[in-house]
Amino acid sequence: MREYELTVLIHPDLEMNLGPATDKIKALIEANGGKITKEANEGKKRLAYTIKKQDFAVYYYCELELPALAPAKISSVLNITDEALRYLLVAKDPRREKMAAKRAERKSSQEETKEEE
Numbered sequence: 001m002r003e004y005e006l007t008v009l010i011h012p013d014l015e016m017n018l019g020p021a022t023d024k025i026k027a028l029i030e031a032n033g034g035k036i037t038k039e040a041n042e043g044k045k046r047l048a049y050t051i052k053k054q055d056f057a058v059y060y061y062c063e064l065e066l067p068a069l070a071p072a073k074i075s076s077v078l079n080i081t082d083e084a085l086r087y088l089l090v091a092k093d094p095r096r097e098k099m100a101a102k103r104a105e106r107k108s109s110q111e112e113t114k115e116e117e
Helices: 012-017 019-031 070-079 094-116
Strands: 002-010 035-051 054-066 084-091
Touching: 002 012, 002 019, 002 035, 002 070, 012 019, 012 054, 019 035, 019 054, 019 070, 054 070, 054 084, 070 084
Parallel strands: none
Antiparallel strands: 002 054, 002 084, 035 054
16 A cells, blocks of 8 residues: 545535535545545635635645555546545655655754854
8 A cells, every 4th residue: 555645625615514524535535445644624725726716725634545546536536526626636755755854864963063063
């Protein structure tokens, strides 16, 4: 199973009752053999441009583990889901996390040497 990140922009009218919309997304992921490892409701934010006559959306983010064929199935369902204005499903790159850790380590070691001088 591969790791993915999913961000869904949910219709702003559903802000007060996000439960059914997020439950629908969770059920879709689990029905396709996926597992949610982390999720967050980022709240209502203004969009950079109007999408489906909406200027605001509720951002829902989650990190997932999915089998090989699941991303295509999830994308096809989210394309026709009324609650979702837009979505972005991307594979996480394990090399990126390693590079970020190395970069942070180098930065902290540079700061320590500056403090010692």
